[in-house]
Amino acid sequence: MSRRARIEEIRSRRAGQALALDRAHGRVAEVLEALRVLRTLRADLVTQVPDEARSHLAGIGAELTALLEELPQEAAALEAAAARFRRPTLNVGVIGRARQGKSEMIKSLTGLTDREVPTGDGGFCTGVTSVLRHQEGVATQAQVFFYTERSFLREVIAPYYAELGLGPAPATLDRFAGPLPPAPDGDGAVGGSRYSHLAAFHAALPAYRHYLSTPSPHPIEAGEIRRFVAQADPEEKEPYHAFRAVRQVRITTPFEHQDWTGLSLIDLPGLGDTNLQDARRLVSALQDEIDVVVFVRRPDASGDAIDTPDHQLFDHVRDGLAWADLKSCSFLVVNRCVTATKGDNTANARKMLEQWLPASRFTVSGARIADCSEPAEVAAAMDQVLDHLTDHLDELDERHLAARRERAAELRERVARLAERAGRLADLAQPADVWSVPFIRLFEDVHGQLANSLAGLVDHLREQRALTDGLLADAVDDVLRAAAEDPCHPTAEQLTVRAARENGLSVAYGKYLNESRARLSRRFLECDGALHARTDRMREEVAEVLRGPGGLAGIDASGGREFLLALAERIPRVRENGGSEIRYALRLLADFQLSYRGMLQHRVRACLDGLHADTPAMSFPHDPVPTTGQVLEMLEVAYDEALFACRSELDKMLADPSAAVFSIVEEFYDRVIAAAGSQDEWRLFYQDARTEIWPGRFAALAQHAAQLRQWSEAVAAVTAAVAAAGDSAVPADDPEPEEALA
Incomplete structure (x- = not known):
């Protein structure tokens, strides 16, 4: 296709x-x-x-x-x-710091001249965003979109006042035309430069003010374009000011390469100074207009790198495309050029592509070296960009839609x-004297059910507290079986090589013991999953009592720990000290956790002493020195003894999780049912939440x-x-x- x-x-x-x-x-x-x-x-x-x-x-x-x-x-x-999705074109944003060759690249692609795409090595020449659309068989023409007075003051001037701390921004042009607030003290070079930009807008207001009341779009001929998009005339002897009132210029022209049907270029102002307006305009354009970004960078022939200004530009673009992964929709064209004044930067262009770029956080989908003044080289670079765009635009669009879907x-x-x-x-x-009597009856009934059900759960766990916890038993069996089936002992050849490298069998033996201990110890961490699952099951059992017999299912749709925490947040602090037994108990239960480190680790580590080079289960004999085969047997025996010790020790404590679960649930029961004043706490909570617990039961008269x-x-x-x-x-x-x- x-x-x-x-x-x-x-x-x-x-x-x-x-x-x-x-x-x-x-x-x-x-x-x-x-x-x-x-x-x-x-x-x-x-x-x-x-x-x-x-x-x-x-x-x-x-x-x-x-x-x-x-x-x-x-x-x-x-x-x-x-x-964005109704746009008749797919848009390529061409972005770069000032004087990097961005405008040259656009001219090479479109065949336009300095009249429509201004360039200038002496300063920041492009002043506004230009959208260039290919259309065959038409003469070059343009439409200018101006700021209104209101949008100019809000989007262009107000940010300077906010950034510089100059007080309230002017609400009218007449107010802005009055004296500017004095420049802030101690703001440094950046603040001074920003104030200078604001002062330039202020001083030039008479030259562009009338455009802020000019209807948009305003059609112009090709010869007038530069006057609205550039900051200076072709000879750069006299500044232009119309660009200050321009939000955007849309240019329609037949491009040099006729396969650009359905595509547009967006030429954004070069960044690199402290002009807030340029940065804000860049971000705004990216949010709504650009489908893929092409960065243009011209390395200096005398020395260069991907440095802070490049990363700042990258950050501006990333912020504008917050809904997308910038790496997936951006490219870099490294501008190779040879000039009499700046020299030949070919070597540094290669370094930027092959060394500097991969080592930086300036991440793009692809990069290519091209002379931006040569149409053929630029067209080849853009072919890569456009092939990626047409292949992956659906993915990029889906990210954009996903952001809206999530919101x-x-x-x-x-x-x-x-x-x-x-x-x-x-x-x-309803008045309190109407609902209070039926509420008391409902509360006493549900509180009785809650107390009986929690007591039943405690009795059930008491009967099981001396029983083996099945989850932990299975986890221990799995660990010991895996450790026995895959001990990872060295071969005779590996032991020989290690002994030669370590300067002796005894040193190699000690290091293999330490490695076996570390490996075996690591396996037991897998018991954490079983212990966590047992804790989660306990919390879910308690939550089900609260949600079912306690009638609290309408309080929160979650279960387990999340339900306990959500319920705790709803319990009022009614005691004289500002506390709550019920709130405390709910959080205590929610934060309780059985863990390998808390229950098993200290016992397992004691069983592994024989796998320590300093306290081996089988000491290394030096007279006579054992053979390689004997050392291998010693390693196996020490390992097997450690496994047996772990099995024997852990078998003694497989019921510990059951006992711990019983203890914490009984503690919970004591706090929320048996403790003095707990029923009063529940009564106040149920009263506050009565419309969620018994929906519709108190609305008869009010309807x-x-x-x-x-x-x-x-x-x-x-x-x-x-x-x-x-x-x-x-x-x-x-x-x-x-x-x-x-």
Whole structure:
């Protein structure tokens, strides 16, 4: 398939993804509208319900406000992503520090001249982002997109005020035209340079101010392009200022190479000084416009390296492509050139490609040396870039979509939790004298079930505390069997070679003993898995009692340790000292852990003394000196004795995990059931959480209030909107592009 056909196929696939993003945007808008209705009703209800319900509404209000701020941002991000996938072209961003050959490369690719793609060795010549699109059979033309007064002050000027600490940024151009705040003291060279940039914008305002009220896009002819994108005229004798008002210029022209149909180049301003506007513009363009990045770097003939400025540029680009792995969508063109003033940099170009680049954190998909002033060499380099782009763009697009999918899932979960909390309001809206009597009856019943079930679990564990723990027994058997089947003893030849290298059999014998000890000791670490599993099972058993007979399943959907910790966070601190027996016991149980190092290691290590060169189970005889075969037998005997000792010692303690589990669960029971005041703690907790534990049991009278019915309807609308978004979600690996966003 030709490159043009592959590009067309990608564009068609992207069109389907754009439709999915548009639908996701619509779903966000529906949820947003439902939440706005809920906000209005909340404002009406907050003054009319009992104190407890009012507190509940206050808690809902903070999250409701946060979601009403974040959802419009997500809607904007979805809209930008859809625009990205609707683009008629795939875009290649050409990026480099000033005076590296970036503009030369673009001219070689497009056939344009200094009039449209300004260059200049005396300073930072390119002043704005230019998008160059290939179109056959047309004369070169351009459209200029200007900042508005508001966007100019917010996006260009305000960052300088914030960075330099100059106080509030001006809200109008007239205010900006007034005297600038004085330069900050002690800001160093960087701060001084940034202030100079701001001062330049201020001094030149009369020269470009009228453009900030000029409608966009503003069409211009080819001969006018330089005046809007460059910082100086062709002779660099007089500065231009129009570029300061320009957000972007889009140039349409027939490129020299006609196989660029469906592709665009983006020429970004050269970085390397302290101009905040350039850095921000770069990041902004990358977020929405660029599909693949081509860095351009010209090594100095007299000496060079991949250094701090290169890494800073790399970081700017990485920040702009935060949703992607920059290595997978970036390339480096090392600009080889020979000039009378700068010399021949060919040798350093090779060093950069072969030595400096691999040793740096400047990681790219590929790199190539090319003379950026030679169209044929540049075209060959770009062929590599474009082949990679068309082969891997689906993967890069999926990363972009995954970022939106992940954010959508997070917001959907938060809205669902908010709706669940909001739905409990009717239960809380009843007066206390109405709900207190049935609550006491329900609590006494559930507390009795909890106490009986926990006591039953303790009795069951008491009966098992002297029994072998099956998980640990199996783990020990596996370790000892593997150690016996694969002792890793040396061969006679290996022992002979080692003895010659170590200057004697006795030294080699001692070192092999030490190695056997280290290897065998390492095997026993595998017992950790069994001990952790036993602890997890115990926590899950306790959690099931709390969730089932204790009626607390509605508190948190997790299980085991996570449930215990979530429950601990909900227990109120009601004792005079500000503590809580129940909270303490839950955290104690959650953090309890059986481990090899805590239970077994000290016993195993004592069994391995015979595998120590200083205390061998079989001492090395020196008169007569043993043969190689005898030394091998000594190693085997010492190893087997250590295994036997480990088996004998560990057999004595296979019931220890059962005893430890019984002890910690009995301690838990004492703290949460038997301790004085624990029932009062449970009563207060169950009272606070009654709408989650017994949903709907306290809302009978409150349902007659018209406003509460409206609230319930609004909550149902939010729940339905969230459910609609979830029902139409598509897994990340779904091959169909029609619903590419969850």
